Amino acid sequence: MGVLHLVSTGRQTAAQLAAICARVHPYADAIHVREKGKTAREVAEFVVALLRAGVPAQKIIVNDRVDVAAVYGVKGVQLAYHSLPVRAVRRTFPDLAIGCSVHGPIEAKQAQQAGALFCLYGHVFPTDSKPGLVPRGLDGVADVVRAVQIPIIAIGGIHAGNARSVLKAGAAGVAVLSAVFLAEDPVREAKQLAEIVKGERIE
Numbered sequence: 001m002g003v004l005h006l007v008s009t010g011r012q013t014a015a016q017l018a019a020i021c022a023r024v025h026p027y028a029d030a031i032h033v034r035e036k037g038k039t040a041r042e043v044a045e046f047v048v049a050l051l052r053a054g055v056p057a058q059k060i061i062v063n064d065r066v067d068v069a070a071v072y073g074v075k076g077v078q079l080a081y082h083s084l085p086v087r088a089v090r091r092t093f094p095d096l097a098i099g100c101s102v103h104g105p106i107e108a109k110q111a112q113q114a115g116a117l118f119c120l121y122g123h124v125f126p127t128d129s130k131p132g133l134v135p136r137g138l139d140g141v142a143d144v145v146r147a148v149q150i151p152i153i154a155i156g157g158i159h160a161g162n163a164r165s166v167l168k169a170g171a172a173g174v175a176v177l178s179a180v181f182l183a184e185d186p187v188r189e190a191k192q193l194a195e196i197v198k199g200e201r202i203e
């Protein structure tokens, strides 16, 4: 059974994001607050809005801002190459789940060795959320999956129409931004994606 992570777009207000998450969080295993360029205070507003909307703290992952994640006692942090080192974060905040953003097998191995719980790998398909960059494709997913034992969650251009192919390539789940948060019907899309990753119908 796979996992579904939803990632904020950085293009919606905290209130807009929270209104959608109030309805889609039952379908998601995790919701990432990825609000690049915002201050800790602003990122915290997103976290608080999600909590008030009924999203369990244990489903919230904060991108990069370890301080915000620790202060609000949420599930974890998503770290990238510019973030604090995985090992140091683990040492100081052993209760935080740590995801690492990686772009190839070597980075994935390093993340695993440092103690990451899972990796996000991408971007798999072309996406407006990462314009101008060459997608890494399904072979890239398979290469990274082979390199490590921790779960690889694929990201980039994923929607209900192509999620199965990513899982078939070995991904432990999918992470999506626009397919859910910019959808006309976010609930329908999240439900469809959840059914695909769980491999069962959700009533």
Ligand SMILES: Cc1nc(C(=O)O)sc1CCOP(=O)(O)O
Residues within 6 Å of the ligand: 007, 101, 102, 120, 121, 122, 123, 124, 126, 127, 128, 129, 130, 155, 156, 157, 158, 175, 176, 177, 178, 179
């Ligand atoms: C946030 C992010 N990280 C990526 C990576 O390659 O690490 S691709 C990406 C954006 C994915 O957006 P969408 O689901 O709208 O295609």
